[in-house]
Amino acid sequence: MPELPEVEVSRLGISPHIEGQKITAVQVLNGQLRWPVPVSVHNVEQQRLQRVERRAKYLLLKTPVGSLILHLGMSGKLRVVPVNTPRVKHDHIEIVFESGQCLRLNDPRRFGALLFADDDLSAHPLLANLGPEPLSQYFTADQLYQRSRGKTQAIKTFIMDNHNVVGVGNIYANESLFKAGIHPKRAAGKVSLARYQRLVPIIKQVLAEAIRVGGTTLKDFTQVDGSPGYFAQQLQVYGRGGKQCMVCKTRLKEIRLGQRTTVYCPSCQR
Incomplete structure (x- = not known):
C-alpha cells in the first residue's frame, strides 16, 4: 500500500x-x-x-x-x-x-x-480531523508527548494513528521505532519526553530519506515514470523477521500488532 x-x-x-x-x-x-x-x-x-x-x-x-x-x-x-x-x-x-x-x-x-x-x-470530512504533517514544524516531540499522556495504546499503533500524526505507515513506524530503540508494544503513555525527543526527529529523517530515494517498493509501488523506489534496500527491520539484527545480531522477532506485521529487536528496543 x-x-x-x-x-x-x-x-x-x-x-x-x-x-x-x-x-x-x-x-x-x-x-x-x-x-x-x-x-x-x-x-x-x-x-x-x-x-x-x-x-x-x-x-x-x-x-x-x-x-x-x-x-x-x-x-x-x-x-x-x-x-x-x-x-x-x-x-x-x-x-x-x-x-x-x-x-x-x-x-x-x-x-x-x-x-x-x-x-x-x-x-472536508476526510481531512478535518487529521493530525499534523510529520515533516512540518507542527509535528514536535512536545506535541506528541502531550497527546500520549494516559494512553495505554502501544506506541507503534499510536504513531500510526492519523489523529496524532499523519502518514507514519507500517513500514516507517517499524523502522523509526527500531532506530529510536523503543519497543513497539510499550504503552505510548509510558514513553518519556526524552524518548519522544529522540523519536520525532528520527521519524522525520526516515520519511525524508524514503522520499529522497523514491519510496519503498514491496509488492506494487512504482514511481510515476515506472521506476521502483529504493528505500526497501535500507530497511533494517521491516520484512526481516527471524533474521539477525544488523546492530547486535540478536534474532529479530515478528508479531502482529494492531493487525499489522511488526518486527523488532528484543535487545535493541526497550
Missing part, C-alpha cells in the same frame, strides 16, 4: 507535467472505486490546475472552482502519458489536459478514490 513517502513521490512526479495546465476533460472509465466517483468531478473541466498539494495520503488537485481529492488506496498508481496512449486494464480515471497529456489512475483493487470539494478543504 502506498504510504506517505510514495504519495509525496507521486506528487513530485506529476506536478511539473500538469500544474498550470487547463483541464479539458475528466474521463471516468470506472466510477466504482472506494466511494462512487461523483458527477461533480466534472466541475474542474475547462479550469486551470493551479497546483498539486498533498495532505496525509490525499493528493489535492486545486483549481479556481474547487479541488479534486485523489487517493491511491491499496494499489493505485499514477501515470502522466500522451492522451493517445492505449489504455491498459484497471485504468479507471483519466484527467486530460490541453497539452495533450493526461493523468491516469490505475487501480487493480479499486480502493482508491476521486472526489470533488468546492469549499474549505480543511473542513
Whole structure:
C-alpha cells in the first residue's frame, strides 16, 4: 500500500507535467472505486490546475472552482502519458489536459478514490480531523508527548494513528521505532519526553530519506515514470523477521500488532 513517502513521490512526479495546465476533460472509465466517483468531478473541466498539494495520503488537485481529492488506496498508481496512449486494464480515471497529456489512475483493487470539494478543504470530512504533517514544524516531540499522556495504546499503533500524526505507515513506524530503540508494544503513555525527543526527529529523517530515494517498493509501488523506489534496500527491520539484527545480531522477532506485521529487536528496543 502506498504510504506517505510514495504519495509525496507521486506528487513530485506529476506536478511539473500538469500544474498550470487547463483541464479539458475528466474521463471516468470506472466510477466504482472506494466511494462512487461523483458527477461533480466534472466541475474542474475547462479550469486551470493551479497546483498539486498533498495532505496525509490525499493528493489535492486545486483549481479556481474547487479541488479534486485523489487517493491511491491499496494499489493505485499514477501515470502522466500522451492522451493517445492505449489504455491498459484497471485504468479507471483519466484527467486530460490541453497539452495533450493526461493523468491516469490505475487501480487493480479499486480502493482508491476521486472526489470533488468546492469549499474549505480543511473542513472536508476526510481531512478535518487529521493530525499534523510529520515533516512540518507542527509535528514536535512536545506535541506528541502531550497527546500520549494516559494512553495505554502501544506506541507503534499510536504513531500510526492519523489523529496524532499523519502518514507514519507500517513500514516507517517499524523502522523509526527500531532506530529510536523503543519497543513497539510499550504503552505510548509510558514513553518519556526524552524518548519522544529522540523519536520525532528520527521519524522525520526516515520519511525524508524514503522520499529522497523514491519510496519503498514491496509488492506494487512504482514511481510515476515506472521506476521502483529504493528505500526497501535500507530497511533494517521491516520484512526481516527471524533474521539477525544488523546492530547486535540478536534474532529479530515478528508479531502482529494492531493487525499489522511488526518486527523488532528484543535487545535493541526497550
